[in-house]
Amino acid sequence: MSEDQVRGVVVAHGQMADGLVDAVHRISGEGDALVALSNEGLGPEALFERLENLMGPGPSVVFTDLETGSCALAARVVCKDPVRRAVICGTNLPMLLDFVFHRKMPLETLVPRVVEKGKAGIRISPNRE
Amino acid sequence: MSILLYRVDERLIHGQVVVGWGSRLQPNRYLVVDDALAASEWERDLYKLGLPPGVEAEFIPVSEAISRLDSWRSNPTPSILLTRDVESMARLAEGGGMVGETVNLGGIHHGRGKQQVLPYLFLDDEDVRCLRLLAGRGIDVVAQDLPGATPRAVESLLP
Numbered sequence: 205m206s207e208d209q210v211r212g213v214v215v216a217h218g219q220m221a222d223g224l225v226d227a228v229h230r231i232s233g234e235g236d237a238l239v240a241l242s243n244e245g246l247g248p249e250a251l252f253e254r255l256e257n258l259m260g261p262g263p264s265v266v267f268t269d270l271e272t273g274s275c276a277l278a279a280r281v282v283c284k285d286p287v288r289r290a291v292i293c294g295t296n297l298p299m300l301l302d303f304v305f306h307r308k309m310p311l312e313t314l315v316p317r318v319v320e321k322g323k324a325g326i327r328i329s330p331n332r333e
Numbered sequence: 334m335s336i337l338l339y340r341v342d343e344r345l346i347h348g349q350v351v352v353g354w355g356s357r358l359q360p361n362r363y364l365v366v367d368d369a370l371a372a373s374e375w376e377r378d379l380y381k382l383g384l385p386p387g388v389e390a391e392f393i394p395v396s397e398a399i400s401r402l403d404s405w406r407s408n409p410t411p412s413i414l415l416t417r418d419v420e421s422m423a424r425l426a427e428g429g430g431m432v433g434e435t436v437n438l439g440g441i442h443h444g445r446g447k448q449q450v451l452p453y454l455f456l457d458d459e460d461v462r463c464l465r466l467l468a469g470r471g472i473d474v475v476a477q478d479l480p481g482a483t484p485r486a487v488e489s490l491l492p
Contacts, residue, residue: 217348245452247343247442272383273348280379 209307210314211264214295215241215255215275224267228300237304238267243275251278263288263311265303265318267295290315298325336364336406338413339431341422342439345370345415346380346390349439353479354413355385362412363390364405366398366425395421399428419456423463432471438487439478450490453478461491 214221221240229235239258243251255266255278266279271293283289290311292299299322306314337358342350346363363384370376371394381390393401395416402425405412416422422436440453447455454476456464464487467474477484 245442247440247444250442270348270352272346272351272385274344275348277344277347277379277383280382 208262209237210303210309210311211260211262212238212267212300212303212307213241213255213258213264214238214267214300215243215251215279216269216295217243217273217275220269224295224297224300227297228304231297232301232304234304237307238300243273243278248274248278251275252281255279256282259289265289265311265315266291267300267303268293269295287311292319292322294322296322296325298322335408335411336414336434337411338437339422339434340413340437340439341416341419341441343417343441345417346383349479350413350415351383351385351388355388357480358411358413360411360413361388362410363388364398364412364414365390365392366395366414366416366421367392368394368421371397395424398425399430402428402430419460419463419467423466426467426470426472429470435473435475436467437484438474438476451476451485454490456491464488464491 214224219242221242225238225240228238241254241258246254251274259282266283268275268279268291270276276291276293279291283291292315299318302321303318306317309317337360338354340350345365365380371392377392384390416425425431438454441455441460443455446457449455464474468488474487475484476487476490
């Protein structure tokens with residue numbers, strides 16, 4: 205993972221993170237852009253530690269699932285510095301796919317961008333609006 | 334009875350509690366009985382960010398919780414009471430106000446000196462001592478991570 209690009213870590217319940225990262229890899233070919241972490245079997249301290257170890261010194265985004273969950277809590281703990289790190293809850297595949305292709309953008313524009321892409325990916329199909 | 338559930342879970346307010354138990358029991362308040370959190374404003378704020386809309390959380394040290402237990406039970410606000418470890422629940426029970434209640438063990442993960450009892454439950458000697466203390470106070474202790482899981486009497490799991 206190149207250090208001049210924003211680093212992405214997906215942390216979620218069960219096998220969700222592995223599944224999302226695998227899907228991003230299969231669709232985009234950007235296999236090194238994201239790393240996955242599950243909270244399975246980890247208490248709070250162990251989860252903080254594993255997550256911190258996956259974060260680099262440069263800018264990074266933690267993608268997580270439920271805002272109410274232990275994964276999101278751990279993400280907020282390790283991302284206290286809002287200049288260098290951001291947390292996004294409600295992660296989905298369209299959001300991650302956009303992220304892996306735009307990791308050279310500065311964090312302050314990348315984060316709102318991928319959140320919008322994620323929201324735009326939630327649609328009734330075919331669109332009846 | 335407005336304390337719907339007494340639960341020991343080291344993750345406190347998190348997915349299994351808020352979604353799993355919260356969807357079933359519909360609490361309007363979480364009573365987090367924890368000395369460290371009661372003393373740390375930024376940690377309390379972190380946990381509050383994980384609350385569903387319209388649901389409150391209060392963070393109380395054990396010594397204060399003992400004296401407030403009766404008022405919480407008579408208050409109409411349906412609540413879930415959480416501690417992060419068995420020791421805090423045992424100290425709360427030492428106040429004598431929990432006779433006849435049931436304590437749910439929901440998530441104590443692997444740590445130094447802890448032995449696995451269930452996939453989500455690891456206990457050390459101090460945990461076992463505190464669980465026996467709870468039983469001695471006339472409190473039922475069951476292990477049950479989620480409402481749909483089969484409750485297991487903890488006494489049958491202890492060495």
